[in-house]
Amino acid sequence: MSYDHILLPSGAAASPAEADAYLTAQQGRPESDVAAQIAAEVNRRNEELPEQDSFLSVAPIDAHGGALHVASPYDAIGHVRALLFELATPHDYAVYDPQLAWLIDPAGHIPVTVTHGGAGEFPYLTESLVHQWIPGLSEPGPYLIVEREPEVYIQTFRDDQDSYILEYRDGSPDKHFGTHLTGADRVADLIWDWTVGDRTRLEALAWDKVDL
Structure with a gap:
């Protein structure tokens, strides 16, 4: 079982329901430059580790349009959350936690x-x-x-x-x-x-x- 985090541009959604709708709407769209850049860095950090220490449930991850879905094992939640904020905030990206229904927008x-x-x-x-x-x-x-x-x-x-x-x-x-x-x-x-x-x-x- 995995724990999900979703990255999306600041302002793209104002509620969990809108965040879910945004993610659905991005499926099949070409990845944005920012989302692709963040995905590449997450994959790079994960690939540096031994396989048994992977913090991704599915690897490598791919961006869909402007959204990035990151699934991780439960024991890696803290590490992944910290990494995503590190990478997302400078790019003006929000972090959505669908389990808690929290949309954490840096605006x-x-x-x-x-x-x-x-x-x-x-x-x-x-x-x-x-x-x-x-x-x-x-x-x-x-x-x-x-x-x-x-x-x-x-x-x-x-x-x-x-x-x-x-x-x-x-x-x-x-x-x-x-x-x-x-x-x-x-x-x-x-x-x-x-x-x-x-x-x-x-x-x-x-x-x-x-x-x-």
Whole structure:
């Protein structure tokens, strides 16, 4: 059984359904230059490895029009996802995960390290993503961390249906603060504010020192 990722140009789809439709529409079309370039690099990276270490379920991969379908073994999901973001983002390509129904489009993205408790690490955040991810946080990892640099981050933990712990750290233990909030949209807005460097609404909250 394989895990699928699909690459498509930024803006080509605005929803998982549109991403599926785009992929279907690309079948039989000549490969685009960008999709072919990304496919060639994925194949090259895979061919460098011993056969038993292959991270592709089907190799080599081929582009179809502007789309690229990459299937991998489950134990290679993290490696493949990181590789696809590395190759796709500079070409303004989105990464679609049909298993999670997540369309991760780089339009308007901020390059930060995002750790999603249920799905692993991502190299950027967008406003639409944070509003998608926060209300969907669930056990066993109902948390999201957005890190700008070591010890400089904001994070949230969903501890009830509509209740969240929000914390931020500004580089050292004495600059680590937390608060309790309700409302997924409110938490998402505050995390996005922090990500883009707007502290106005954050500074209006009552914060408690967090001792770890």
